[in-house]
Amino acid sequence: MDFLSLDPSVDPEISRNPQSRLVLNGTGSLVSRNCATNLQVKMDGFSLDTNHILFKSRLYSFLFVLVSFMECFVYIQTMQSMLFTSTHTASMLSVTMLAAIDVLVAMSHSLLGVFFLGLFSSLYFVSFHKFFLFSVIEMRMLFIIWRSYHPEINANNYLQYQKQLSCLFICLYMFIIITLISIYSQHNTSYYLIFLVYSFWVPQICRSLSLGHRPPLTIKQILWITGLKLFLPLYLFFCPYNMVRMFTTVPIPLGFGFKLVGWVIIQTALLIVQRVYNPYKILPPILRPKKYDYHAIPTTVYDVGLDSDCAICMNPIDYNNNESFMITPCNHAFHTDCLNKWMDVKLECPTCRTAIPDVRYI
Incomplete structure (x- = not known):
């Protein structure tokens, strides 16, 4: 031979x-x-150098766990900032897609740990941290946003709304199972599913457009979340000596990697434009909705049912000076300075808690 x-x-x-x-x-x-x-x-x-393989697997798990810790820190900061702003402006679907990525990563590492027993501890260490991120942090974020969507929830109708939340998680788990099966079978559908789940900023962009509100995330939070979520695609598609290429013959198309990363960058850029300027800046002028006029002139205070005093500072409102007061869509009047300061904290009417458009877009 x-x-x-x-x-x-x-x-x-x-x-x-x-x-x-x-x-x-x-x-x-x-x-x-x-x-x-x-x-x-x-x-x-x-033949393989097992010492070298163990070194690379431990380095990979260390970097991935570090990324998971950074994600936890960013999500905790995001939840804290949401409690002081309008949580209902956040897209629940965007957070669900971010959570789906983490669950997919956790389950895929668990399966790889079964197939490659020599790397069991390193891969399961990564899987554990991703499951922790999903079950403790992201589940909490989802519940906070869902609760802000339904302020009318009480002890009598809680079970009815809980069924809606359960349906969301059932759909999430079904999507994850289908994606894992398609990836394992190396079906072309897996590329479309991965591309779909990495469109996680699209629902937030659409929600900001529909509500007329800026995204609740700061620019730093947007960039950190995007960069941390792109860590695994960048490693798989652009690292020529990664773990997948060493142990498997799974094709990793470089062109798909460029398209995926480019698509995420485009989403991030659009979301930052919405945050810096206004939600409608990404639309051509012909498609932008009509702006609400906060300085509409009432006929008389009593004809339109406006209060004579500002509900924020409790001082009288001078209706003779059009620039000194603002009228919300729910027909409540406030001093211009008072409402501007209020909008920096919450985009809700101080009187009836109805969502109001941001005055900074006018």
Whole structure:
């Protein structure tokens, strides 16, 4: 039997020691004239430096756990900022898609730990932190946003609304299972599902447009969340010596990686424009809705049912000076300075708690 060594490893760390990974190609034949048998044999194989593999797996798990800790810190800051602003302006679907990414990463690492027992501890360490991020942090965020969507919830109708929340999680788990199956079977549908789940800023952009409110996230939070979520795609698609390429023959198309990262960058740019300027800045002028005029002039105070005093500072309102007061869509009047300061904290009417458009867009 003839063994011929092939090209040395492309991994530069292993190439320094050619004997650490020997790639072999074997061909041969087994002939038996008495049994009239002619058996052709062809083998391909290679040896791996286990110490090097363990080092790379531990480095990978350390970096991924560090990313998970940073995500926890960013999400906690986001929840704290949402409690002081209008939580209902956040898109629940966007947070659900962000959570779906973490659950997909956790379950995929769990499955890889079963297939590659030598890397079980490193992969399950990553999986544990991702499950912790989902079950403790992101579930809490989802509940806070869902609760802000339904302020009318009380002890009598809580079960009815809880069924709606349960349906959302059922759909989330079904999507994750379908995506994992398509990835495992290497079906082309997996690319579309991954592209869909990484469109996580699109629902937030649409919600900001529909409500006329800025996104509740700061620019730093948007950039941090986007960068941390792109860590795994950047590693898989653009690191030529990653763990997947070493152990599997799964095709990793570089073109899809460029499209995925580019699409996420476009979403992030649009969301930042909405945050810096206004939600309608990304639309052409012809598609922008008509702006609400807070300084509409009433005929008389009593004809339109306006209060004579500002409900924020309790001082009288001068209706003779059009710039000194503002009237909300729910027909409540306030001093201009008072309502501007109020909108910096909440985009709700101080009197009836109805959502109001941001005066900064006018």
